[in-house]
Amino acid sequence: MQLLEQAQDSVRLSVSTPEEDIRAAAAANDSLILEFEAFRDGRGFSLAAILRGQGYQGRLIAAGKVLPDQVRHLRRSGFDAVELAPGADAAPWRRMDQVFSAAYQSASGDDRLVWRQRHAASANDDAVALAARLNAQWGEADAEDLLIAVLDPALGRKAAAISSFGAEAAVLLHLISRVRPDLPVVFLETGQHFFQTLAYRRNLASRLGLTDVRDITPDAAALSTADPRSDLWRRAPDACCAVRKVQPLAQALAGFDTRITGRKRYQNPQRADLMPFEAVGGVLTVNPLAQWSVQQIEGWLRDHQLPRHPLVEQGYPSIGCWPCTRAVEPDEEARDGRWAGQEKTECGIHGRSLAPVC
Numbered sequence: 001m002q003l004l005e006q007a008q009d010s011v012r013l014s015v016s017t018p019e020e021d022i023r024a025a026a027a028a029n030d031s032l033i034l035e036f037e038a039f040r041d042g043r044g045f046s047l048a049a050i051l052r053g054q055g056y057q058g059r060l061i062a063a064g065k066v067l068p069d070q071v072r073h074l075r076r077s078g079f080d081a082v083e084l085a086p087g088a089d090a091a092p093w094r095r096m097d098q099v100f101s102a103a104y105q106s107a108s109g110d111d112r113l114v115w116r117q118r119h120a121a122s123a124n125d126d127a128v129a130l131a132a133r134l135n136a137q138w139g140e141a142d143a144e145d146l147l148i149a150v151l152d153p154a155l156g157r158k159a160a161a162i163s164s165f166g167a168e169a170a171v172l173l174h175l176i177s178r179v180r181p182d183l184p185v186v187f188l189e190t191g192q193h194f195f196q197t198l199a200y201r202r203n204l205a206s207r208l209g210l211t212d213v214r215d216i217t218p219d220a221a222a223l224s225t226a227d228p229r230s231d232l233w234r235r236a237p238d239a240c241c242a243v244r245k246v247q248p249l250a251q252a253l254a255g256f257d258t259r260i261t262g263r264k265r266y267q268n269p270q271r272a273d274l275m276p277f278e279a280v281g282g283v284l285t286v287n288p289l290a291q292w293s294v295q296q297i298e299g300w301l302r303d304h305q306l307p308r309h310p311l312v313e314q315g316y317p318s319i320g321c322w323p324c325t326r327a328v329e330p331d332e333e334a335r336d337g338r339w340a341g342q343e344k345t346e347c348g349i350h351g352r353s354l355a356p357v358c
Ligand code: SF4
Pocket: 190, 192, 232, 233, 236, 237, 238, 240, 241, 242, 244, 245, 320, 321, 322, 323, 324
């Protein structure tokens, strides 16, 4: 929990403000202060939980009559920060915030659940061991043999692929069509794609005979709360990716224990050590093209006469949502056109979950 002497750049509301007004303020602002009017008043906790339940990704700051003893409840309701009363000592707040490291029951603002931590640790150990074994056995195999191996029913994995239907996506999708054309392929339909991407997604899936391409859209209620004007990408791109990509992807892939991506080492420095098999958040992640070069990708596309994304010839070597993608100059790297001018280089979910090749 962050402790603030004075919250800045936030809209200040009382917990007695009508809920409709608070929801409207949340739809228009990335940071809200909820001022508690009495120590025994529970409305602020409920309001925070409701906003988080509706997908609000902005900052929630508790202020007014709140006590250090309540810090854990504030966190678990969805608050990120507390504005301390003038002259208040921060030490009791810090101490009470660290008394418990986990909880048994779920809550909107706290995923540090005991059972989840135990399950994640166990699943991750299993996935790490499996990834190491598969890298040793299949790490040097060619991409098609590697796919055949991991999709072998004898391995007992429940697999899905993730594709952005972007500039180089046709290579992985072509390989999948040769090995298992009915493999579930998840496409994140963020609502912000170029129309050329949507047309390419339809045409390529049809051309390759892929029979289970799934268009995954953001949750409508979460989107209307977090991004009612479809301009969150401009104000808070991480929050935009969260509501349009991260959350829908997590839901779409629940139940799958193996995810196949088209990521390559050469794409950016963060992917330079990418292995064909990884354990990510307890899930086996398969990157059949990890060790391919640009020349191999181009050669495969050419040799198999695969259609290119129509924007490639207009100077887009890497393609995501239209607000966050521009054409590159001849002396720029392929991904320089993604979130140009920002520090952001990924969708933001590589740590615990999976990003598509976005
Ligand atoms: S890439 Fe841009 S528009 Fe697409 S979800 Fe992320 S921030 Fe939003």
